[in-house]
Amino acid sequence: MLHTDRSVTTRPSSLSSLRLLLEQLETRAPLQEEARQAILSLSFEVEEVGREHSLLHQSEVPQRFCVLADGLAARCGRTPEGSRQITAIYVPGDMPGLSGLMLPNAVFSVCTLTRCKVLWVSVRDLRQTLKHPQIMEALWRHSLVQLSMAWEWEVSIGRRPAEKKIGHLLCELAVRLGAVNGSKFSFQLGMTQQQFADACGISVVHANRSFQTLRHAGLIESHGDWVAVTDWERLATWSEFDQAYLYRAPA
Amino acid sequence: MLHTDRSVTTRPSSLSSLRLLLEQLETRAPLQEEARQAILSLSFEVEEVGREHSLLHQSEVPQRFCVLADGLAARCGRTPEGSRQITAIYVPGDMPGLSGLMLPNAVFSVCTLTRCKVLWVSVRDLRQTLKHPQIMEALWRHSLVQLSMAWEWEVSIGRRPAEKKIGHLLCELAVRLGAVNGSKFSFQLGMTQQQFADACGISVVHANRSFQTLRHAGLIESHGDWVAVTDWERLATWSEFDQAYLYRAPA
DNA sequence: CGCTTGGTTGACCATGTTCAATGTTAGTGG
DNA sequence: CCACTAACATTGAACATGGTCAACCAAGCG
Numbered sequence: 281m282l283h284t285d286r287s288v289t290t291r292p293s294s295l296s297s298l299r300l301l302l303e304q305l306e307t308r309a310p311l312q313e314e315a316r317q318a319i320l321s322l323s324f325e326v327e328e329v330g331r332e333h334s335l336l337h338q339s340e341v342p343q344r345f346c347v348l349a350d351g352l353a354a355r356c357g358r359t360p361e362g363s364r365q366i367t368a369i370y371v372p373g374d375m376p377g378l379s380g381l382m383l384p385n386a387v388f389s390v391c392t393l394t395r396c397k398v399l400w401v402s403v404r405d406l407r408q409t410l411k412h413p414q415i416m417e418a419l420w421r422h423s424l425v426q427l428s429m430a431w432e433w434e435v436s437i438g439r440r441p442a443e444k445k446i447g448h449l450l451c452e453l454a455v456r457l458g459a460v461n462g463s464k465f466s467f468q469l470g471m472t473q474q475q476f477a478d479a480c481g482i483s484v485v486h487a488n489r490s491f492q493t494l495r496h497a498g499l500i501e502s503h504g505d506w507v508a509v510t511d512w513e514r515l516a517t518w519s520e521f522d523q524a525y526l527y528r529a530p531a
Numbered sequence: 532m533l534h535t536d537r538s539v540t541t542r543p544s545s546l547s548s549l550r551l552l553l554e555q556l557e558t559r560a561p562l563q564e565e566a567r568q569a570i571l572s573l574s575f576e577v578e579e580v581g582r583e584h585s586l587l588h589q590s591e592v593p594q595r596f597c598v599l600a601d602g603l604a605a606r607c608g609r610t611p612e613g614s615r616q617i618t619a620i621y622v623p624g625d626m627p628g629l630s631g632l633m634l635p636n637a638v639f640s641v642c643t644l645t646r647c648k649v650l651w652v653s654v655r656d657l658r659q660t661l662k663h664p665q666i667m668e669a670l671w672r673h674s675l676v677q678l679s680m681a682w683e684w685e686v687s688i689g690r691r692p693a694e695k696k697i698g699h700l701l702c703e704l705a706v707r708l709g710a711v712n713g714s715k716f717s718f719q720l721g722m723t724q725q726q727f728a729d730a731c732g733i734s735v736v737h738a739n740r741s742f743q744t745l746r747h748a749g750l751i752e753s754h755g756d757w758v759a760v761t762d763w764e765r766l767a768t769w770s771e772f773d774q775a776y777l778y779r780a781p782a
Numbered sequence: 783c784g785c786t787t788g789g790t791t792g793a794c795c796a797t798g799t800t801c802a803a804t805g806t807t808a809g810t811g812g
Numbered sequence: 813c814c815a816c817t818a819a820c821a822t823t824g825a826a827c828a829t830g831g832t833c834a835a836c837c838a839a840g841c842g
Contacts, residue, residue: 339775357686360771365689367682379675382668387776388682413664417633420671423678424630430681431618431639435608437689438616438732442830472788481689483831488790504839520611524590525638693798723820734799739822755807783842790837798829805822812815 297349297399298322304373307529308425309418318409325400329392335376336390342380344400348372351396352471354479355388366479368430369393371456378423381406394470425527432525437481440520443490445480447519450500450507455523466501466508548600548650549573555624558780559676560669569660576651580643586627587641593631595651599623602647603722605730606639617730619681620644622707629674632657645721676778683776688732691771694741696731698770701751701758706774717752717759 302319305311311319326349329335335346335353348370355368355376367388370376376390381403410416429452436448454460459467477487494500499515501508509515516522553570556562562570577600580586586597586604599621606619606627618639621627627641632654661667680703687699705711710718728738745751750766752759760766767773 355682357682357690359686359690363690365686367685379678382672383675383679383778385775387679387778411664413662413667416664416667416671420667420674421633423671423674424634427630427674427678427681428634428638430678430685431606431608434618434681434685434688434732435610435616437685439608439610439614474788481685484788485790485832486830489830492790524636527634527638725820735820736800736822737798740798743822785840785842787840788838791835793834794832796829796831798827800827801825803823806820808817808819810815810817812813 297326297347297397298324300349300373301347301375301399304375304422305415305418308421309414311412311414311418315409315412315414318412318415322401322405322409327398327400329396329398331392331394331396334389334391335396335398336380336386338387338389339385341385342377343403345381345403345406346375346377346390347399347401348374348376349397349399352393352469353390353396353398354393354475355390356478357388364478365481366475367433368426369453369479371453375422378419378426381419393475428525428527442480442482442486443493444519445482446476446487446490447494447499447515448521449476449479450494450509451516451519451521451523452526454507454509454512455526455528460512463512464508464510465512466506468505469507470505548577548598548648549575551600551624552598552626552650555626555673556666556669559672560665562663562665562669566660566663566665569663569666573652573656573660578649578651580647580649582643582645582647585640585642586647586649587631587637589638589640590636592636593628594654596632596654596657597626597628597641598650598652599625599627600648600650603644603720604641604647604649605644605726606641607729608639615729616732617726618684619677620704620730622704626673629670629677632670644726679776679778693731693733693737694744695770696733697727697738697741698745698750698766699772700727700730701745701760702767702770702772702774703777705758705760705763706777706779711763714763715759715761716763717757719756720758721756 298320302311302316305319324347336342350372353370353374353376354366355370357365357367359365370390377386380386410419436445440448453469454467457467459465473487473491474484477484480487482490491502495502497518498510499518501510549571553562553567556570575598587593601623604621604625604627605617606621608616608618610616621641628637631637661670687696691699704720705718708718710716724738724742725735728735731738733741742753746753748769749761750769752761
């Protein structure tokens with residue numbers, strides 16, 4: 281199992297991954313027992329995917345629905361010249377192909393940023409659960425939060441200087457990964473600087489220099505896959521980060 | 532009536548504005564007669580609003596729901612330094628405050644780009660119509676298309692040079708306004724170069740120079756409020772514009 | 783050890799910004 | 813009809829941010 285790029289496990293013993301999806305939905309709308317069961321009884325496959333592997337191809341009509349269980353994935357756009365723009369980052373519990381559930385075909389592709397564990401659910405089965413209006417509502421709300429994140433990201437890409445783009449993205453990921461815990465904390469991210477650059481619309485070299493600026497300013501420390509935030513309040517303020525747009529329940 | 536900035540008309544004789552909303556929904560999901568009637572029997576107010584006026588304030592909990600009937604409006608983000616980033620442009624038939632219908636509070640503000648005619652519908656009444664699953668589905672799909680547009684916009688802002696940003700935006704607006712008609716056509720836009728700059732994340736001066744490049748390249752002509760496209764295919768190709776992300780019915 | 787991947791550096795260059803002035807046009811009141 | 817005004821478009825010069833290229837370093841792994 282160690283060095284294959286993709287390995288599939290069918291029907292793993294534990295349901296914990298579907299619970300992740302359920303929790304995600306319940307943060308967006310209350311579900312009644314029947315709706316809950318409809319989610320938990322979905323059948324699925326688990327797959328381990330290596331970094332920078334495609335999860336969802338552009339223009340394909342999806343037959344199976346992806347739930348990210350572990351790792352980070354990203355929605356990628358490309359220009360004809362070959363440069364990549366990451367337009368959304370997915371964290372565990374997210375559904376990278378949610379749009380494809382309701383729109384005719386995918387227009388963007390999704391690929392992994394790190395090693396990932398993903399759940400594959402049948403699109404047909406999932407569509408069945410939409411007859412519970414609460415599930416539909418939860419998914420709709422989830423989509424709207426994605427939209428809100430996209431808007432905030434546009435502000436970042438369009439109007440902030442490179443160091444703040446990086447800082448803002450770090451803040452967003454820290455919150456979404458549930459890593460924020462007091463003023464000092466650290467978390468494993470596993471993204472390369474190239475991936476940060478692609479997300480922020482800047483070059484690798486500049487991403488590298490921006491990280492250095494953040495480090496020299498004493499806002500973060502980073503060694504390898506780990507990022508340590510030394511003063512959360514200062515980092516957030518300095519990066520113009522206000523988590524309201526993430527619509528998280530007040531802890 | 533001529534020079535007031537805002538003027539309200541209650542219950543105008545014609546329902547044509549609600550029909551606009553209905554058409555918008557029906558492009559996203561088929562509606563049965565009952566659902567159709569639920570939309571058409573919504574009560575509403577019409578308001579005329581001057582350019583650069585606020586339609587929706589940040590952090591306010593909306594009591595009324597906005598449908599744009601005429602003109603252009605935009606979702607605006609701001610950085611503390613005061614620069615503005617337009618994150619979405621709304622055309623007639625769009626619902627600038629759709630997120631506010633399902634999420635607790637607005638995080639972005641919306642303002643008009645040109646003189647606008649807007650319909651105000653009660654949020655409570657509109658929420659009533661959501662018991663028709665088809666309406667919920669149509670609104671959800673509409674939200675997903677907004678998301679798709681946001682993603683494409685991120686690619687544009689993050690990775691394209693200024694002239695292509697402008698060209699791409701022109702293409703998107705031409706399609707969304709239904710102005711595209713053969714290879715040569717013209718349409719009234721009414722946006723200032725400052726607004727284009729704010730949408731593309733560039734400075735006014737650079738927006739101006741980009742327009743000049745487009746004109747000198749023979750891709751567009753523009754005089755005042757009007758834009759004339761002289762060779763649609765060439766403009767679209769050159770701007771890397773592919774309308775798939777707009778999910779429009781194949782004409 | 784040598785290979786590969788990702789991080790770091792410096793020099794040079796390009797794209798885009800800022801500031802400040804000047805045109806241009808449409809609307810306004812005399 | 814004509815100044816007068818306001819808003820927008822256009823221009824040039826100086827400058828800044830960020831990109832490109834190419835080299836080098838460091839860690840992990842066979």
